[in-house]
Amino acid sequence: GQNIDQPTEMTATEGAIVQINCTYQTSGFNGLFWYQQHAGEAPTFLSYNVLDGLEEKGRFSSFLSRSKGYSYLLLKELQMKDSASYLCAVDNDYKLSFGAGTTVTVRA
Amino acid sequence: GAGVSQSPSNKVTEKGKDVELRCDPISGHTALYWYRQSLGQGLEFLIYFQGNSAPDKSGLPSDRFSAERTGGSVSTLTIQRTQQEDSAVYLCASSLGTSRHNEQFFGPGTRLTVL
Numbered sequence: 001g002q003n004i005d006q007p008t009e010m011t012a013t014e015g016a017i018v019q020i021n022c023t024y025q026t027s028g029f030n031g032l033f034w035y036q037q038h039a040g041e042a043p044t045f046l047s048y049n050v051l052d053g054l055e056e057k058g059r060f061s062s063f064l065s066r067s068k069g070y071s072y073l074l075l076k077e078l079q080m081k082d083s084a085s086y087l088c089a090v091d092n093d094y095k096l097s098f099g100a101g102t103t104v105t106v107r108a
Numbered sequence: 109g110a111g112v113s114q115s116p117s118n119k120v121t122e123k124g125k126d127v128e129l130r131c132d133p134i135s136g137h138t139a140l141y142w143y144r145q146s147l148g149q150g151l152e153f154l155i156y157f158q159g160n161s162a163p164d165k166s167g168l169p170s171d172r173f174s175a176e177r178t179g180g181s182v183s184t185l186t187i188q189r190t191q192q193e194d195s196a197v198y199l200c201a202s203s204l205g206t207s208r209h210n211e212q213f214f215g216p217g218t219r220l221t222v223l
Contacts, residue, residue, distance in 0.1 A: 004150070030210070031210075033211070035214075040216075041216060042111075042112070042199070042214040042215055042216045042217065043151075043199075043214045044214070045211050045212075045213070048211065087150070087151070089151075091210060094139065094141075094156055094158075094164070094210065095141065095153045095156055095164065095167075096141075096143075096151070096153065096212060097153065098143075098150035098151040098152075099150050100148065100149055100150040101150060
């Protein structure tokens with residue numbers, strides 16, 4: 001089976017940094033995605049990791065350790081618009097297996 | 109169109125009725141996926157199409173659920189004899205193919221409520 005765990009909720013202050021952890025145990029692995037989903041909207045792509053290490057893209061960075069089955073998404077210089085759900089998803093050949101999502105609330 | 113579109117955006121139906129949900133993928137995307145998102149839970153894979161074929165239907169919860177895709181484009185997810193536990197947001201996604209870094213683009217979803 002597929003097991004993907006991430007925290008349910010996180011709260012942070014505008015301008016701060018937040019790290020969302022994701023651990024996974026899956027039958028296959030072709031990479032790990034992070035998606036952002038605002039309430040009532042479609043998930044949108046943030047990042048993709050297939051090799052170990054850090055991928056940086058502006059204020060967002062994502063890290064992967066395949067041996068540990070672990071990833072994190074780092075959000076820097078938080079803005080109010082970053083309040084959303086962040087979804088960790090493992091690519092199993094073609095279909096994505098998702099965690100339940102982490103709701104991040106940014107406070108002024 | 110510019111993105112994946114789904115219709116209707118909201119559907120309220122009575123238990124026992126059949127419903128059809130529609131997905132228009134991004135033009136040129138050969139792969140199409142249906143997911144279900146229940147309250148407080150992660151997205152759950154339902155079915156995957158490559159062209160008009162569905163190599164993986166393993167996520168369909170029961171034989172009341174079926175899907176088809178025609179012309180390598182539009183897909184319809186049909187739920188027969190709906191039950192209250194079918195209430196969820198049904199999301200469709202498409203991608204260029206199934207090569208590595210297979211970014212999936214999601215539609216806005218159809219919120220289904222079964223009374």
